[in-house]
Amino acid sequence: MRTSSQPRVTILASLRTELEEQTAADTELRDELQNAIRAAQQADEEVSAAADLVDARRVVVAQVQLDLSRLARSATAIDQLSPFEFVVCPRCMQSLAARPAEDGHCRVCLQPDPVEADIDPAAIEETRTARQHQLEDAQRIQQADEEHLQTAQERSQQLSFAISSLRRELDAQTRDAVAPRFDAIAEAGSRVAALKAGIDATTQLRESWARVRAIDADIRSIKAERRQINRDIKEKSEQLKASRSLLRGPLPPRAPTRGFLSFRRDSAAPPTVM
Secondary structure (H helix, E strand, O other): OHHHHHHHHHHHHHHHHHHHHHHHHHHHHHHHHHHHHHHHHHHHHHHHHHHHHHHHHHHHHHHHHHHHHHHHHHHHHHHHHOOOOOOEOOOOOOEOOOOOOOOOEOOOOOOEOOOHHHHOHHHHHHHHHHHHHHHHHHHHHHHHHHHHHHHHHHHHHHHHHHHHHHHHHHHHHHHHHHHHHHHHHHHHHHHHHHHHHHHHHHHHHHHHHHHHHHHHHHHHHHHHHHHHHHHHHHHHHHHHHHHHHHHOOOOOOOOOOOOOEEOOOOOOOOOEEO
């Protein structure tokens, strides 16, 4: 049984070695997956930061565009309305003749009249040009930020796809390689355990047979001793018979003694008192 169990133990060791190699490959794949997950998290954070920055750039562009729109409306209003002297309110059409207004203030809104620099067409045009350059710079920066956002989003999508692929590969590798080998190892382990149990049973049986042989040897020894005793008994019996035969011969005469019983060994008569 030891000889038949040796190949199975070798197979079990081979399976365990193969499983260890496969586990090392799984560990490498899991490490790669963890690295991809960390990279994806960083990419998501980068996308979030880039999106916030793009939103801020859009706010700046919208503000500059609003400033340009105000400058355009102001320039139009100055060009078209400054030559006129309002005598009625342009909103409610009520007369402004009786409305008190300080010198240098608008009779419509009662605010101080703008200085000449504020209504100078050249100054307004210069401000508009500066705002236009500012708008172009803001739009250019916004475009660069949007390109960076798009690049970050694409990288995030690529990492997400890589993570999904790695997970599928790991699942397939675990299903197709690791799980069957676990089953094979479990089966081989069960066989080895059964073989060891058989070996133990055989060992116990050999010990039992050894005890049986020892008992049989003791029995043979006892029988031999008994035969020897029987021979000794037979020999002693024969010697005793021989001794009895000698004792049955004639005895020498003996003087009678008063007060004692006298009898002959070979006589059946009752003893007499002398």
